[in-house]
Amino acid sequence: MGMEAILFGIFILLLVVNVPIGVALGLSGIAALVFGDMPTPPLVVAQRMFTAVDSFPFMAIPFFMIAGGFMETGGMSRRLVDFAKSLVGSLPGGLGIITVIASAFFAALSGSNPATVAAIGSIMIPAMVKAGYPLDVAAAMAAAAGTLGVIIPPSIPMVTYGVVTNTSIGDLFVAGFIPGILIAGGLVGIVFWLAKKYNLRGGEPTSLKKILVTGKDALLALFMPIIILGGIYGGIFTPTEAAAVATVYALIVGMFIFREIKVKDLRDIIMKAAVSSAVVMFVIATSSSFSWLLTSLQIPEKVASGMLEISQNPTVILLLLNLILLFLGTFLETQAIILLVTPIIFPLAMDLGVDPLVLGIIIVVNASIGMITPPMAVNLFVACTLSGLSIEKISKRILPFLFVEIAILLIITNIPTISLTLVKLLK
DSSP states (O other): OOHHHHHHHHHHHHHHTTOOHHHHHHHHHHHHHHHSSOOOOTHHHHHHHHHHHOOGGGGHHHHHHHHHHHHHHTTHHHHHHHHHHHHHTTOTTHHHHHHHHHHHHHHHHHOOHHHHHHHHHHHHHHHHHHTTOOHHHHHHHHHHHGGGGGTSSSOHHHHHHHHHHTOOHHHHHHHTHHHHHHHHHHHHHHHHHHHHHHTOOOOOOOOHHHHHHHHHHHHHHHHHHHHHHHHHHTTSSOHHHHHHHHHHHHHHIIIIISOOOOHHHHHHHHHHHHHHHHHHHHHHHHHHHHHHHHHHTTHHHHHHHHHHHHOOOHHHHHHHHHHHHHHHTTTSOHHHHHHHHHHHHHHHHHHTTOOHHHHHHHHHHHHHHHTTSSSSOHHHHHHHHHHOOOHHHHHHHHHHHHHHHHHHHHHHHHOTHHHHHHHHHHO
8 A cells, every 4th residue: 555545544534533633634644654665764753743833933823822812801802892883883684794893803803713703702692692683693693704813814824824835924914904804795795685584683873972982992902903014014023023012912901901801810811822822733733744745755746737637727726726625624624724735736826827925815715714614614613612502503504604705715716916906005
C-alpha cells in the first residue's frame, strides 16, 4: 500500500469514528511514516508541528481570543446591540436585522465566528423569542450572522492564510470589508423575507436622540477597529502587535471605564481563551505536518495537473475550488481547511494570475460558510448551546442563509475588484 493510501485512508477512518480533527491529522501523518516507504523518521512530525507554530504572527490568535472575552464580559457586545437597535428601529424583522448588524460590529472586534455567535446570540436569541420569533429561526439567524466574524476584519483565519502564503495580513483585513458588508446585506435580505413569512414584528421605535445616546455609549467599542486597522496601515504596529493593543484596550475599557469586568472574572476569561487558542494552534501544528507530507508526496503538483487538464480558465478553476472548499467545510475545521488546501491551490492560482488577496478572501469566506454547514458546523453548535435545540432543527432553518452566502461567494469569486478596490484606494 502506497503512502498516499495510508495517509488518506487512516485520516478518513479517524474522521469517521469522530476523532478530533487535530488528532486525526497528526496520527495519520505518523502512521504514513511508520508504515509507508518514505525513509523519514516519525520524529519529523513533531519537528514540523513545532516549526509551524513557532511564528510571531500566530501570536495574534491568543491575543484576539482574549480580547474577544474581554469585550463580551466587559459590556461592549451589549452596547453594540443597543446601538444596532437604535439604527434599525421598528423595521419588519427588526430584531433579526439587529442581530446581523450587531454581529457585523462585533466581527470588527473579535475575529472569531464562535465568539460572535456567543456574544450576540446570548443577548439576541432570548430577545427574539420574547418578541414572538420561533426559537429555531432565532437560533439560525444568530448562527448565520456569526459567519461575519472571520470575514469582517480582524480575522484569525486571515492571519493563518497570511502566514502560510506570506501575504500581507493588513491587506487581507482591508480586502475583507466589502465582501463582509455584501454578505451582511444578503443576510438582512433573508431576515426581511422571513419577517414576512412568519409575520415578525419590528424592534422598538427609534429616534435621533436614541441613536446619538446609544452611539455615544458604543463609541469606545466602535473605536477599536479604527485603532487596529489604522495602526497597521499607519505603520505604527504589526497585526500581531495590533492584537495585543486590542487586548489591552478591551481590558482597560471593560474594567476601568465600563467597570463590568471584575478581577475575579479575569481567570475564567483567560482560561477560556487559552483553551480555544490551544485547540486552534494544535490544529495548525498537525495540519502543517500533514501538509508537509502532501508536498513531499507531490500531491499538490498532481492535483494542479489534474485541474489544469479539466480547464486552464481561472474562473473554472476557482469554481472547482469553491466546490471543493464547500465540501470540505461540511466536516473539517476552518484552520484545517486553510492549512490543507492553501499549499495545494496557491501555486496553481498564482500561475493562473489570481491575486493572492482574492484567493485568501475566497478561501476564508468558504471556510466561514462551512461553520453553518452540517455536520461540522461550529456556529450551529454554539447556537444549539444557547437555544437548547438540536442541530437538526436549526439546520433546517439555516438553509436560506446558506444559499444567499454561497450566491455572494460566487459573486466575490467572479468579480475580484470587490475585494481589491479598498486595498488599492488605501495604498
